[in-house]
Amino acid sequence: MNNSTNTQATHPGDTPEPNVPAIVGVLGGGRMGSGIAHAFLTAGAQVRVVDINDDAIAAAQDRIIRAVDGSFARGAQGDREEWLKRLSLSTDANAAFADAELIIEAVPEDPQLKAQSFEKIQHAAPQAVVATNTSSLSVSDLARTISNDVIGLHFFNPVPASKLVEIVVADSTPEELVDRARGWVTGLKKTPIVVKDAPGFASSRLGVVIALEAIRMVEEGVASPKDIDNAMVLGYKFPVGPLELTDIVGLDVRLGIAEYLHETLGDRFAPPQLMRDMVARGELGRKSGKGFYDYGD
DSSP: OOOOOOOOOOOOSSOOOOOOOSEEEEEOOSHHHHHHHHHHHHTTOEEEEEOSSHHHHHHHHHHHHHHHHHHHHTTOOSOHHHHHHTEEEESOHHHHHTTOSEEEEOOOSOHHHHHHHHHHHHHHOTTSEEEEOOSSSOHHHHHTTSSSOEEEEEEOSSTTTOOEEEEEEOTTOOHHHHHHHHHHHHHTTOEEEEEESOTTTTHHHHHHHHHHHHHHHHHTTSSOHHHHHHHHHHHHOOSSOHHHHHHHHOHHHHHHHHHHHHHHHOGGGOOOHHHHHHHHTTOOBGGGTBSSSBOOO
8 A cells, every 4th residue: 555655756776686577457447557567568567458438449459459469570589379368458447357456547637537547446346556648747746646656757658669667656655666567567568767746747848848849949940840759759869859759649638738738737738729720620740640640541
């Protein structure tokens, strides 16, 4: 339970032994939840995904199977059918999560929805460690809504290709849990960074402020989206430009993060009017077929 306080984003120098929990629950089977489920499947865990209805479950299953097939197409070792036998999907959190050691919440970035999800997890598995995949919301505030130990595990999209997981330390996160989380991340063959719970953490705070300035440059006619992206890819060695990345993440998602950071950190995170207008028009990026780039069908 939450009986220890650790507000420092520090950790011992020794790297914990890579490992993953035997049974991992994932609440939310969207793009991020499915990617997280796939990551733990590749590491040998039993993975139990819970979503709100049968349609959501079917969509999540399809995403995860396609990700598994992609892994084997890229040369993954093992037995595909054995991987899939370790996967179950359900709408019943109580049954699915009852004996899970770790449950990862991966629902949309809505504080009320996340708080409701935390309560559902606590009811189903009061013994489990609860991790939130939030990219900007206060992990400490979420942790105060339940009695489980809570930590942030911020995965990046697309999860299979991303090598980073941001471990966010809430006010109440026990120090030993930080080391366990680092072991989980290295067990997924990803690299952990440990940060204090602060608005936007490290990754979203830096990524969003660059994206907002890039959007302002488009708004002001400084350069085209492609030229702005090329400036960062070719000049600063970014793997993808800030506007293309915004299309990948979703303009609606980044607008929500920017609004939260604007509220908590001030005017430097104020969303540009162009961003608001594009979201209002439904130009959300790749998922809608149009954002700063046109993705056709």
